Amino acid sequence: MNTAKTLDAKSPIPLYYQLKEILLAKIEEGEWKNGTLIPTENELIQHYQVSRTTVREAVNSLVAEGKLEKKQGRGTMVRKPKIEPVLGRLMGFTERISMLGFEPGARLIEARVVQSSETIKEKLQGEADVYFVKRVRLADDEPISIEETYWPLKIGKLYEGEDLNEIAFYPVLEKLGYKLSHAEEVISSVVASKEQAQQLNIKSGMPLLRIHRTTYTAAGEAIQYCCNYYRSDRYSYKVHLER
Amino acid sequence: MNTAKTLDAKSPIPLYYQLKEILLAKIEEGEWKNGTLIPTENELIQHYQVSRTTVREAVNSLVAEGKLEKKQGRGTMVRKPKIEPVLGRLMGFTERISMLGFEPGARLIEARVVQSSETIKEKLQGEADVYFVKRVRLADDEPISIEETYWPLKIGKLYEGEDLNEIAFYPVLEKLGYKLSHAEEVISSVVASKEQAQQLNIKSGMPLLRIHRTTYTAAGEAIQYCCNYYRSDRYSYKVHLER
DNA sequence: AAGTGGTCTAGACCACTTA
DNA sequence: AAGTGGTCTAGACCACTTA
Numbered sequence: 001m002n003t004a005k006t007l008d009a010k011s012p013i014p015l016y017y018q019l020k021e022i023l024l025a026k027i028e029e030g031e032w033k034n035g036t037l038i039p040t041e042n043e044l045i046q047h048y049q050v051s052r053t054t055v056r057e058a059v060n061s062l063v064a065e066g067k068l069e070k071k072q073g074r075g076t077m078v079r080k081p082k083i084e085p086v087l088g089r090l091m092g093f094t095e096r097i098s099m100l101g102f103e104p105g106a107r108l109i110e111a112r113v114v115q116s117s118e119t120i121k122e123k124l125q126g127e128a129d130v131y132f133v134k135r136v137r138l139a140d141d142e143p144i145s146i147e148e149t150y151w152p153l154k155i156g157k158l159y160e161g162e163d164l165n166e167i168a169f170y171p172v173l174e175k176l177g178y179k180l181s182h183a184e185e186v187i188s189s190v191v192a193s194k195e196q197a198q199q200l201n202i203k204s205g206m207p208l209l210r211i212h213r214t215t216y217t218a219a220g221e222a223i224q225y226c227c228n229y230y231r232s233d234r235y236s237y238k239v240h241l242e243r
Numbered sequence: 244m245n246t247a248k249t250l251d252a253k254s255p256i257p258l259y260y261q262l263k264e265i266l267l268a269k270i271e272e273g274e275w276k277n278g279t280l281i282p283t284e285n286e287l288i289q290h291y292q293v294s295r296t297t298v299r300e301a302v303n304s305l306v307a308e309g310k311l312e313k314k315q316g317r318g319t320m321v322r323k324p325k326i327e328p329v330l331g332r333l334m335g336f337t338e339r340i341s342m343l344g345f346e347p348g349a350r351l352i353e354a355r356v357v358q359s360s361e362t363i364k365e366k367l368q369g370e371a372d373v374y375f376v377k378r379v380r381l382a383d384d385e386p387i388s389i390e391e392t393y394w395p396l397k398i399g400k401l402y403e404g405e406d407l408n409e410i411a412f413y414p415v416l417e418k419l420g421y422k423l424s425h426a427e428e429v430i431s432s433v434v435a436s437k438e439q440a441q442q443l444n445i446k447s448g449m450p451l452l453r454i455h456r457t458t459y460t461a462a463g464e465a466i467q468y469c470c471n472y473y474r475s476d477r478y479s480y481k482v483h484l485e486r
Numbered sequence: 487a488a489g490t491g492g493t494c495t496a497g498a499c500c501a502c503t504t505a
Numbered sequence: 506a507a508g509t510g511g512t513c514t515a516g517a518c519c520a521c522t523t524a
């Protein structure tokens with residue numbers, strides 16, 4: 001039990017920070033399980049031989065990070081992993097649909113190099129030619145959306161040889177070391193064309209949610225532009241707003 | 244200068260919190276300008292006759308909220324207002340449209356007490372009757388959306404006597420001390436009914452962006468449920484996602 | 487060198503939860 | 506009644522910034 005690391009008072013690293021790291025390790029390594037109470041302030045004071053202020057500083061910063069939760073009179077608890085803050089998180093179709101509890105799928109319509117339109121050029125910061133992939137996306141084998149993606153050629157190359165009826169784009173990129181950072185989306189409403197209706201197995205004239213997305217790497221480079229058309233009867237878009 | 248409020252040691256409100264509110268007021272009322280240094284910890288200790296711990300607790304919580312910024316050896320500064328994080332911010336139509344550079348407006352269609360449907364009951368946490376307001380919203384005198392809002396009766400009462408062809412809801416609530424906290428939205432796509440098309444001055448069958456919003460107060464109470472139908476040719480919804 | 491915030495101690499009384 | 510975290514005091518030494 002008392003394998004506990006001790007704090008180094010001579011270190012330039014503040015005591016509260018050393019303690020915080022120790023507590024964090026116990027949480028992440030599962031020594032302290034979700035929902036259980038951690039030792040009380042007095043126990044931590046005794047154990048690590050520091051003042052209450054120091055203990056509180058360590059614990060409070062973990063509370064601020066959402067790792068711990070304090071209740072006056074009761075104790076300090078390891079926080080159950082929050083219900084994934086799903087909203088506002090950049091995800092691909094595969095990831096999103098899996099998370100919603102469906103089996104993701106794809107049906108390739110076409111994949112080829114095309115000339116950039118003006119829009120594409122603007123979004124992808126001037127690429128003359130781009131790699132275009134068009135797929136119907138499925139959830140539990142039912143068509144949910146039409147996905148039209150445009151990639152800079154150097155990215156497109158990475159997908160050659162991959163089975164476009166199968167792959168999810170983002171995991172491939174991340175495995176190759178690309179760091180996705182954020183995306184901007186513009187959402188609007190359109191009615192299904194005859195072709196779209198057929199591909200989505202709905203009647204033409206039905207409303208579709210159209211989502212344009214531009215995705216950026218951590219370096220600030222636009223790495224993807226896509227246009228997705230979602231069946232509005234099977235998919236809705238959720239947003240969380242803060243005042 | 245020394246019109247400063249003093250702290251009430253006998254109040255059940257903690258000293259650090261009283262102090263925090265005082266500091267916050269000085270920032271928001273502009274007594275302390277953006278980018279200037281606020282009094283030092285020692286000055287605050289002297290002035291308010293509290294311990295350093297208490298001062299630090301007040302200041303640190305404002306630092307956590309982004310209102311202040313500390314620099315060791317230099318002092319504590321009022322933080323310049325961030326480049327408005329417009330996306331993801333809960334705003335009413337009036338605020339949003341103004342920000343986009345248009346003149347907001349409204350045309351009242353109806354306002355009355357109605358029985359709650361099952362949906363409304365669920366969203367507004369069980370209210371039996373609700374105050375319903377339906378308006379067409381305008382930007383530069385052009386119809387942009389149809390706004391159907393449902394309010395708990397006690398909130399609805401606040402709008403009686405107000406000119407519903409004029410008012411923006413949120414500012415009224417906030418002036419009355421209601422603290423809006425956040426909202427959840429569900430976005431989908433629909434086609435305009437004949438009536439909607441007429442109200443929005445478009446053809447029926449045109450696509451509309453439908454946005455359901457449930458708004459919550461800081462107390463966690465659902466204070467508004469609304470359903471907005473936006474012309475998709477004049478309005479699009481922007482979202483920022485983080486990986 | 488003087489002044490700032492950063493870290494830390496030892497102690498006190500309190501409100502709240504649980505047994 | 507005992508134990509928890511919440512608030513608060515008075516004091517100390519430190520690293521960093523500025524003059």
